Amino acid sequence: MHTKRIIPCLDVKDGKVVKGINFVGLKEVGDPVQLAKQYYEQGADELVFLDITATHEARDTMVDVVKQVAKEIFIPFTVGGGIRTLEDIQKMLHSGADKVSVNSAAIKDSNLIKEGARLFGSQCIVLAVDAKKREDQNGWNVFIHGGRIDTGLDLIDWVKQATDLGAGEILLTSMDADGTKKGFDIELCKAVSKEVLVPVIASGGCGSLEHFKDVFKEEAADAALAASLFHYNELTISQIKTYLKEEGIPVRI
Template identity: 80%
Template sequence: MLTKRIIPCLDVKDGKVVKGINFVGLKEVGDPVELARKYYEQGADELVFLDITATHEHRDTMVNVVKEVAKEIYMPFTVGGGIRTIEDVRKMLRAGADKVSVNSAAVKNPKLISEGAEQFGNQCMVLAVDGKKREDGSGWNVFVHGGRIDTGLDALEWIKQGVALGAGEILLTSMDTDGTKAGYDLEFCKAVRNEVPVPVIASGGCGSLQHFYDVFDQEAADAALAASLFHYDELTVRDVKEYLKEKGIPVRL
């Protein structure tokens, strides 16, 4: 039985880690290299870095952050945000990232996924999807540009297409639960997991130990991502893993 992964997420803006609710109201919470080291020492399975001000002017800042982090930790980490070209993918992998996540740019140019998978392998290409339930409850739409623009794309169809193009993993953020601490969007996660053969990372809404348990117990995801819970020391990664192990969920301690 595959162990379930616990993944802290760091939203990086201008070289600093920040946190908001429902994608707005950002507050600075620390230095990315220090936080990465802290989570590595706590036993995180992976890290995700999202550059949330990823205009071209900030690109070099992020490359430097990735280089510094790669020196400090010995676990896989994924970098996303503003990765628009194969050259951006190459830059991040060369700086020390193990995977890159693509979101808005892949919607605009799906070939980015297939080219990345061909050149660097499927395991390097993570498709990040920000989804929101439609008003009529008939499914979920894909949002881009930090959750600001509704593409009108059906999330399940887009994810299936992304995997067919070569995405090796799905980072699934529910905009309905993001930052609410009301729990992961189990319905959305399960719907995606039932459609694709690649691992699904649940993101958005975790507020307690119980929420980590629920997402795995209900087989809604292969990994669980959280941010503010860890940044504000409400829980450590170790706390989460010990709790899950006691509850019979397979984790790597």
């Protein structure tokens, strides 16, 4: 089993970190630069920064905030939200991001993945997917614009296509589990992990130490992402890693 990664996520709106439940009811929880530094010092393996309303508001990701965060941390740093062109990808990488996360724009133009991977390398292109179980319970659909629009695309078809085009990692958010603290959506994560050869980051629903253990023991994901647990100081990254190590799950201490 490869070393498992613990990744805090900063969902940023209007320059502040926010958190909601099932993608709604956003509350402000802190300053992105301060929180990024805190999580880096606690031993985070990577950091994800998502400008969650950039696409919906049709504006660019906040370059200044990204630059400030990049100065404070020395771990892989993924930035997403509002990335629509190859120039946007380049701008983020020049601002200090190691990877960019593409979501809505990649669905509208899958060439963004193909050309992005060709120009900058697959390792730079993270496919972010917001997935929700269909009403007939038979599979999942992909949503865009911060979970506002159902594309009608089948999740498995889309992740296969995107990884064939060159996406080097999948950031998989369960809209059903998001913010509920009832645990990662293991069924969803396993369904995707089984179909692709790239690392999968589980996102949405984590509420306890056991939830991290479960997603890794089930071999449903290569990394686990969480937000509110960290923002509200319910758990620290070092606590999680110590626990996982005791449970026999390989982590970087």
